[in-house]
């Protein structure tokens with residue numbers, strides 16, 4: 486007797502099978518004739534592990550237009566605007582908006598989120614708010630928090646002390662923003678100190694790193710070196726890394742093996758960076774994305790992050806990781822079937838690996854969290870940004886969405902359009 490059986494779905498690797506769930510765990514992946522509390526017919530549909538977002542800002546989300554919009558569309562105006570907003574926003578407002586976003590996320594099968602939380606505020610109300618949200622959503626979303634000194638660990642006079650306080654309060658990961666410190670030297674020093682803090686406390690590291698069009702912003706080099714020195718391999722990520730787009734090819738040919746050797750993961754955020762970067766360029770205009778395929782060719786783990794939804798930096802977004810992968814696929818020109826499938830893996834299993842999620846995936850013994858999509862395979866899911874027909878989180882159905890079929894009224898043509906068109 487199972488609590489739940491997902492019947493006849495196609496897994497991302499193409500296997501067609503049933504999934505049996507009991508006690509919040511996947512207990513069988515094989516053809517099943519057993520009894521179950523509920524059977525979900527997924528015949529012909531893709532059944533995937535849940536989406537994971539390794540880079541988000543839940544304290545700022547859904548605040549677009551408060552107190553005004555970002556007129557220049559740049560990262561720096563966004564930081565200034567957030568600086569104004571965080572003076573006036575209340576802890577309660579941050580909790581309400583974050584919970585609304587988590588509803589959107591759950592409905593889209595986004596069941597694990599790493600969120601940076603700004604520690605440059607002496608009241609730490611954002612940290613308090615996000616710790617409260619982490620507790621409230623833990624039954625259906627795994628929320629991992631990063632202590633993020635938005636205004637610079639050294640540039641802001643109390644950021645260092647407040648970041649340490651946030652870690653003492655139970656924030657999970659050490660964050661930073663070396664390219665925003667006053668000088669390159671301060672930036673490099675901040676990377677060294679933050680890695681030391683992580684090593685001392687046994688924590689992971691995720692820095693906003695080189696989110697700049699300046700080809701000489703090379704803090705990733707220091708991050709790789711410090712990761713190597715402290716033996717933090719597999720526990721460190723560099724987010725954005727957009728300066729790598731503009732770097733000299735010879736320098737990058739030395740840099741990528743260093744990142745690979747250190748075991749540092751990369752988290753590009755294609756929606757936000759294609760919007761923010763290159764704003765000082767005329768034409769030709771640079772793309773705001775790091776070197777994704779090139780890093781993967783060196784064995785570096787790369788995931789796609791969302792970063793922002795309806796906030797001072799980005800006006801659009803829904804929390805759909807298929808939108809993120811779709812944009813990333815285009816900007817990085819990952820157009821072969823193998824590369825498109827990899828883009829799907831990046832927003833699922835690669836991101837889960839970056840966050841260090843335990844019991845993740847579709848295998849016996851894993852936590853019973855999965856998504857049934859209105860698509861035949863991962864590439865079709867990307868093409869359609871397919872409806873999430875059913876979301877199971879920790880053994881329970883938490884969301885359902887109807888198929889995307891349209892009713893057509895054209896003489897001589899079918900009455901229903903589905904737009905699914907899987908190969909074969």
Ligand SMILES: [Zn+2]
Nearest residue numbers: 542601693792
């Ligand atoms: Zn960010």
